[in-house]
Amino acid sequence: MKKILTLVFACLLGTQIIAQEKNINAFISYGTFNIIGENSTPYLETYITFDCNSLMYVKNADQYQASINLTVIFKQGESIKNYDKYSVSSPMVNDTTNLNGFFMDVQRYSLANGEYQMEIMIEDANNKNERPLNISETIVVDFPDRICFSSIIALEDYKPATEITANTKNGYDLIPMVMPYYPESINRLTFYAEIYNSKKTLGENEKYLLNTYLKTFESNTRIDSYFFTKRMSVKDTEVVINTMDISNLPTGNYYLVLEARDRNNEIIGYNQFFFQRSNNNYQIDNTALATIDPTKVFSGNINNIDTIREYIKSLAPISSQIEVEYANNLIKSDDITTMQQYFYSFWSSRNALSPQIEWENYYTQVKRVNSSFSALKLKGHQTDRGRIFLKYGAPDRIVQNHNEPGAYPYEIWHYYTLANQRNKKFVFMSRDIVSNDFQLIHSDAIGELNNSQWTNEIYSRTYSTYKEYYNADGSVNPDIYYGDDAKDYYDNPR
Secondary structure, three states: OOOOOOOEEEEEOOOEEEEEEOOEEEEEEEEEEEEOOOOOEEEEEEEEEEEHHHOOOEEEOOEEEOEEEEEEEEEEOOEEEEEEEEEEEOOOEOOOOOOOOEEEEEEEEEOOOEEEEEEEEEEEOOOOOOOOEEEEEEEEEOOOOOOEEOOOEEEEEEEEOOOOOOOEEOOEEEEEOOOOEEOOOOOEEEEEEEEEOHHHHHOOOOEEEEEEEEEEOOOOOEEEEEEEEEEEEOOOEEEEEEEEEOOOOOOEEEEEEEEEEOOOOOEEEEEEEEEEEOOOOOOOOHHHHHOOOHHHOHHHHOOOHHHHHHHHHOOHHHOOHHHHHHHHHHOOOOOHHHHHHHHHHHHHHHOOOOHHHHHHHHHHHHHHHHHHHOOOOOOHHHOHHHHHHHHHOOOOEEEEEOOOOOOOOEEEEEEEEEOOEEEEEEEEEOOOHHHOOOEEEEEOOOOOOOOOOHHHHHHHHHHOOOHHHEOOOOOEOOOOOOOOOHHHHHHOOO
């Protein structure tokens, strides 16, 4: 197990950021929307949820209250396009001995189409000894003059609005989910989205299909049992609020997908939302596996038990959590028949028409990573670089800096696109170049380890005992004459 020590932890989940610094715990999510009219007005909406137990409360009259100062900036280059500085107060409480619960702040910012750097600083107004929490994230506002979708927002609840508040949208009061995480106790996924310009795109009195479905995050495979379609009439703005029963959805990472298709079944609009599900009650159906006859499928030709064990191990980078757990238990047995059945079922679920070709194409990449990334006791597909390569494909750019003075050997992989994500990076580091085991220490991609203090780990080789090399926010500030390239390579890939 890898041990990662951080002062600040941030994890991007779709359009969500989990942030924690000492006593300040906040969950930040955001969505982009459009107001259709003579002049369209795009805007971004932030949902910042505060953990009551992480804040300092002070007495106000006969009750207690917390206060948070926030600064929100949207920049393009050095130009500030929108800015806000404000304070939020918690609900009043009578007792501070049991501060369980959360409260949310909602704000809206007008932003023209384009790419921005969103910077958010959060400060506990009652605790000046704590450093402010700083979050920086690249966001994109993109509403073309044709059919398109807003962000998809997961809801805890909604109801018709009786008065307009910060939570009101198109006649509904919306309560967003604190996190896109659904434990066993939550078996319904409720969401909100808007569809724009279908009338302008298709014309008066036309119809289109709205498909709603789930797909796996790791393999991008649609789950047919969670697929729904509805015929829609064209409108300037269509509000979509729906609920999906996920009681039988296995543990794993998923996308909720909305897509619009025209009468020719061509996709004319698309958006997706990442979420995580925990469901320990779900198990892979051994009865269904037993119906597969290995003598009639390609996996039946894999007769060596050690070979098929190794093949199943190599599937981990593109497997869901429940598949990984099932496979780990299966390969401990001597049941080669079930292994053959599972192996076929795995690839048939990815490509029902050509499961063998799908496997052969994947295995070509497995052999490639085994050749390039194998470590002393690990095959390439078991290493972090091998996992990322098999999961996402080859990066567009790689910076390899194995000899920077004062730094541990590191690599920065840059992907221009990852599904609907843009400009995502992965930072790997090795404390021993001989082993060739470069471990992931930071990424800004959905669902991956995100450590805002990753440069500390790289430069801890030299500077861990010298406090004069640390900035006020805890980040390392190496001597410019003795190693400081990592952050520059990360910010300016080449």
